[in-house]
Amino acid sequence: MAMTGVMRPGHVQIRVLDIDEAVSHYRDNLGMIETDRDAEGRVYLKCWDEHDKFSVVLREADEPGMDHMAFKVRAEQDLWRFESDLKKAGCNVERIQTGELSGCGERVRFDTPTGHVFELFATKEVVGNGISTTNPAPWPEGLQGMAAVRFDHCLLYGGDIDGTVKIFTEILEFDLAEQVVDGELQIAAFLSCSTKAHDIAFIRHEEDGKFHHASFLLSTWEQVLKAADIISMRDIPIDIGPTRHGLTRGQTIYFFDPSGNRNEVFCEDSYRYPDSPVLTWTVDHLGQAIFYHSRELNDRFLSVLT
Amino acid sequence: MTYSITIINSEEKYSCEAEQTILNGMVQLGKKGIPVGCKGGGCGICKVAILEGEFSSKKMSRKHISKEEEKQGVVLACRTMPKSDLRLKALGVIKTAILN
Numbered sequence: 001m002a003m004t005g006v007m008r009p010g011h012v013q014i015r016v017l018d019i020d021e022a023v024s025h026y027r028d029n030l031g032m033i034e035t036d037r038d039a040e041g042r043v044y045l046k047c048w049d050e051h052d053k054f055s056v057v058l059r060e061a062d063e064p065g066m067d068h069m070a071f072k073v074r075a076e077q078d079l080w081r082f083e084s085d086l087k088k089a090g091c092n093v094e095r096i097q098t099g100e101l102s103g104c105g106e107r108v109r110f111d112t113p114t115g116h117v118f119e120l121f122a123t124k125e126v127v128g129n130g131i132s133t134t135n136p137a138p139w140p141e142g143l144q145g146m147a148a149v150r151f152d153h154c155l156l157y158g159g160d161i162d163g164t165v166k167i168f169t170e171i172l173e174f175d176l177a178e179q180v181v182d183g184e185l186q187i188a189a190f191l192s193c194s195t196k197a198h199d200i201a202f203i204r205h206e207e208d209g210k211f212h213h214a215s216f217l218l219s220t221w222e223q224v225l226k227a228a229d230i231i232s233m234r235d236i237p238i239d240i241g242p243t244r245h246g247l248t249r250g251q252t253i254y255f256f257d258p259s260g261n262r263n264e265v266f267c268e269d270s271y272r273y274p275d276s277p278v279l280t281w282t283v284d285h286l287g288q289a290i291f292y293h294s295r296e297l298n299d300r301f302l303s304v305l306t
Numbered sequence: 307m308t309y310s311i312t313i314i315n316s317e318e319k320y321s322c323e324a325e326q327t328i329l330n331g332m333v334q335l336g337k338k339g340i341p342v343g344c345k346g347g348g349c350g351i352c353k354v355a356i357l358e359g360e361f362s363s364k365k366m367s368r369k370h371i372s373k374e375e376e377k378q379g380v381v382l383a384c385r386t387m388p389k390s391d392l393r394l395k396a397l398g399v400i401k402t403a404i405l406n
Contacts, residue, residue: 017347017365062368064348237345260348260367260384299400304343304351306367 003074005082005173006193009200010072010121011054011101012154012214014261015061015306019043021258022058029236030216030263031145032056035127036102044102047148047216048140052124053103055151056214064259064306066211069154069200070107070119071172071193079122083108085171112167114158115208146227146265148216153198155212157205157305164202165189174199177272178247182283190247197248197269210305213254213262220267221251227265231255240301245269246289247281254301261306309388313339314357315396322388328354328361329383341400345384351398352383359392 016022023043026032032045035053044054052072059067073079086108087093096107096119103125111117130140158164168174168191177198180188190198203212218224224242231238231253239262241253250269256262281289288295290302307324311331316339322331329352332340343351350370356379363376364385371382380397 017367062365064346064367065369239344256344256346256348258346260344260346262344300343300351303401304349306344306348 003194005078006071006073006120006199008072008194009055009151009153010052010070010124011057011104012069012151013042013057013059013067013101014211014214014257015063015065015067016058016257016259016261017060017062017064018258019058019060022060025236025257026056026058027144029145029230029234030265031143031147033130038102042101046127047150048143049129049149050151051126051129053127054101054124057101064261065209066116066154066156066214066261066306068109068117068119069156070121071199072124073120073122076105076122079106079108079120082120082172086110086167089167089171091167112158113160113163114156114202116156116158116164145230146216146218146223148265149219150217152196152215152217152266153200154214155201155203157203157210157212158208159204159206160208161186161189161202161204165191168200175272175274175276176278177276178279178281180247180281180283180286180289187283188247188281188289192272195271195273197250197271205305207305211261212305213264215264215266218265218267224251224253224265224267228253239304240291240298243294244292246285246292259306260304262304309359310391311388312391312393313337313396314393315339324388326387327384328386328388328392328394331388332383340383340396341398343384343398343400347382347385350382351400352396353380353398354383354386354394354396355380356386357393357395360389361386361392362389363387 036044043058091110105123107119107121174191177192178190190201237256239254248269250266252266318339343349347366366382
């Protein structure tokens with residue numbers, strides 16, 4: 001297997017105002033599976049096709065938003081290599097002990113110039129995806145709601161995206177997959193550590209440390225439409241969609257969890273390889289880059305953040 | 307029970323059910339006086355000052371509503387239900403913030 005270093009998004013820890021309402025949303029609406037609760041009251045969930053124990057951790061707090069996003073690295077030695085390089089780059093770096101998150105190995109936590117906290121880890125308890133690894137069925141029975149396949153990426157907002165992009169590309173070996181530019185100024189950067197269209201994205205914004213959305217994969221456009229039906233049937237606050245993004249080509253719908261954190265479910269976005277060209281959108285096509293059909297910017301989508 | 311809500315910025319009036327948030331009540335009748343954000347108490351866009359009337363609010367992000375503000379009737383419309391007719395002032399601003 002050629003993939004080395006950072007493999008994929010591992011999990012996101014999200015702050016919520018009411019833990020019970022939040023668990024109902026992520027479990028019953030997104031269709032995630034609750035796998036644990038810890039002494040601090042945090043709740044752990046995974047999407048059905050994830051083998052590791054959790055990809056979302058919910059923590060009750062006074063302010064919604066993102067505590068941290070964590071990436072899984074291929075091997076333990078990657079942790080220590082990245083830890084050293086992140087320190088040299090001037091990030092605040094600390095080690096979080098094994099088991100601080102239930103079932104997760106030692107983590108390397110670091111901050112970025114956009115005011116976000118990220119973590120790397122190499123091991124997490126494996127619970128399986130509910131399907132045998134011998135003669136596997138295509139999907140497990142008994143899935144709920146939108147039946148999200150996996151936690152896919154986050155979009156984050158902050159000021160110095162140049163500095164953060166530099167850390168992700170030069171130290172963590174992500175590739176710039178797609179971008180929006182205003183002349184020389186990069187205003188959005190979509191970064192990939194894999195063959196996905198993006199594993200993390202940043203948009204330039206006046207305030208640091210902001211969380212735009214956590215995104216979850218579906219398989220088909222029909223499943224995106226079904227998600228839209230569920231959003232209306234259950235009176236979930238909708239943001240926008242179903243529609244298509246120009247950026248990444250994803251077919252998408254956005255909505256909010258009960259604490260106002262934005263979620264996306266999407267399908268069929270593009271892919272890349274290390275030799276793929278960087279795709280660039282110019283600011284005069286920003287409307288189309290974001291919403292390919294309406295070609296109109298939407299103030300709420302751009303500025304409502306937690 | 308239905309109450310009358312007045313947004314003084316625009317002098318818009320609409321009726322709102324007791325079990326409905328004052329933001330959802332507004333949205334359902336096509337009014338636009340209070341900017342609409344996440345509808346979950348998280349983003350702060352629908353911040354209002356209640357000038358007259360009784361109401362109750364669910365938990366709101368402390369980043370946007372301090373304890374002091376909450377005591378003074380400054381709340382998020384998406385987390386607030388009317389218990390009487392209300393007069394309120396919209397304080398939140400939605401802005402396009404991508405191109406700073």
